[in-house]
Amino acid sequence: MANSVENTPVPLCVLISGRGSNLRAIGEAIATGQLRAVVRVVVSNRSDAPGLDWARGEGIETLVLPHQDYPSREAYDEALVQALKARGVRMVCLAGFMRMLGPAFCEAFPQAVLNVHPSLLPSFPGVGAQAQALAHGVKVSGVTVHFVTPELDAGPIIMQSAVPVRDDDTCETLSARILVEEHRVYPEAIQKIIAGGWRVDGRRVVTTAVSET
Ligand code: GRF
16 A cells, blocks of 8 residues: 555445544535545444444445454454455455454555544553553543554554643543544544555654655
8 A cells, every 4th residue: 555646435344333423524525525435335343233233234245254253363353354355356445343453454454544532642542442542541542543553552653643631521421522532533534544654663653755735
């Protein structure tokens, strides 16, 4: 994907486990032309993920792959890779997918597996990032879009945006403020990767050319 300028919409898979509001933001960015991609398939490890209903309503193929059905993480990842390759998927966007992906999965889609996380990484990785931020007493938190590696929430950072943490914030109010930024930044970061003009230099994603978008 690096340095390649895409002229045709890039086939994406969006991986979800729940609500799917970032999935919707991606769909809306595609609809408005901000994102030159097409959601080829939405995959969930949970059959009751509400985001699946939205995808079905949009006529997007959905696939439920319950992780309990597989004897190991490796077997699950292999099944996922096969399902996505069979559908011509070129980029994988995690959007609230509550599963770690192993080395074989990441290597199957080099520099093309992205995640959105509700904190300014490397602060507050893992679950409950907004609660972690409140408990720590930080004055600023935000959103990070990063490449996925087998290490939890630790891959090279593509884009970040900060939001203030207010004295009267609850987990709900802070999460809502961050979510607004997630919906703005995630499609923008995906388009940046699709547009090319960047490379990964160690931990850093650096610009190599002014992109045309
Ligand atoms: C978001 O806060 C995302 O950053 C995190 O999980 C949540 C998913 O929300 N990884 P949604 O399912 O996209 O609404």
